[in-house]
Amino acid sequence: MIEQLNSFFSTLSGMVWGVPVLALLVGTGIILTVRLRGLQVRKLLYALGMMFGNHDDEPGDISHFQALMTALAATIGTGNIIGVATAIYWGGPGALFWMWLAAFFGMATKYGEGILAVKYRVQDEHGEMNGGPMYYLELGLKQKWLGVAFAAFACIAALGTGNMIQANAIAGNLKALGIEPIWSGMVCGIATAAVILGGVKRIGKITSYIVPSMAFVYILGCLIILFRFSSQVPQAFAMILDGAFNGTAASGGFAGAAVMLAIRKGISRGVFSNEAGLGTAPIAAAAAKTKEPVEQALVSMTGTFIDTICVCTLTGLVLIVTGVWNSGAEVVTMTGNAFSIGMPGKWGGFIVSFGLIFFAYSTILGWGYYGEKCFEYLFGIKAVLPYRILWIILVPVGAVAKLDLLWNASDCFNGMMIIPNLIGLIGLSGVIVSETNKYLDKLKKNRTP
Secondary structure (H helix, E strand, O other): OOHHHHHHHHHHHHHOOOHHHHHHHHHHHHHHHHHHOHHHHHHHHHHHHHOOOOOOOOOOEEEEEEEHHHHHHHHOOOHHHHHHHHHHHOOOHHHHHHHHHHHHHHHHHHHHHHHHHHOOOEEEEOOOOEEHHHHHHHHOOHHHHHOOOOOOOHHHHHHHHHHHHHHHHHHHHHOOOOOHHHHHHHHHHHHHHHHHHHHHHHHHHHHHHHHHHHHHHHHHHHHHHHHHHHHHHHHHHHHHHHHHOOOOOOOOOEEEEOOHHHHHHHHHHHHHHHOOOOOOOHHHHHOEOOOOOHHHHHHHHHHHHHHEEEEEHHHHHHHHHOOOHHOOOOHHHHHHHHHHOOOOOOHHHHHHHHHHHHHHHHHHHHHHHHHHHHHHHOOOHHHHHHHHHHHHHHHHHHHOOHHHHHHHHHHHHHHHHHHHHHHHHHOOOHHHHHHHHHHHHHHHHHOOO
């Protein structure tokens, strides 16, 4: 029975993440990019400065920065370390180019999600802000059934992708250090409880420490390796561009990849990494302290830039310059091997292993908030505490369980979240453009002497 279910979800996952959905994802980003006249380029520097703004006197639960870190907590992690390795393993160096392209248009998608999240958010009985696709599908698009569908898919995906799979990754890394999964699972469960039970304010506070700290250490490690292999960096970029349009011939332990495979793996792994279009990040964006939907949308947009354009690019370059990408190494060990080659002593492996542990833990926190808000939308505020308790219990369960079936099932529901969310973004694209023009006009008037 388990094998049949696993086969069913594996087949369904291939269909859900097929070319039509990937085309819809990129197509939505292209539509918004054109209608917003390339806002992700024109306002990127302004957006990066906006994330540190102080809006304590405005409605919301957490700061712009904390909302961004909560969203990044759920994205920076296995997608940046293992996801990039997966894309290059199957699609060659050219897959990285298509990750960039997906991220470029994904920035416009993430921006649109941020505007709608704040514009259509509501306040619950405890005074917390609730928002995200379920609310803009119901209140903006007037299609509650789509909001219910999104929330249901997200609740199921959260328990797998955001909880048990992450706990399993933490346990796997610590087992290599001699710590049994049952003990690492229990400790991780206690650490999760200490944060999750405090709600979004505590999640925002903790992730605002963990995410920047670990991202800084990981990025620094990448830069050290690229400096040591600096003579090979220009060739790496040449391989990326050539592989993107001509495919990559077989070499070393690499089987070769056609252009179509590079495109598919690059786009799908890019979405897996930055979650643009998935509909999760706007749930965190809705909690930000702001009166202006555009301000938080701009901050949300920077998440895709940081996650994919910066962190994924560095990972990809490290894999290429160290030669690990075509060494025949297994996907799960590729990035660790590259860091071990690129850095002296055991520092490289240490950075990757502990980076995965802390990134996975922060993902549990970020997705815990996403799942909670979707659960509250479906069943009301009284369901929040039971959901938090279930979330905490599943952490040690995930640490010791075999998760092949859960991987495939979660992958399906992740993909199924995309469809109602993109329907909302396309249907409400006029609202996104209108809110943007209104804010930019006001900004221009305020700057005019």
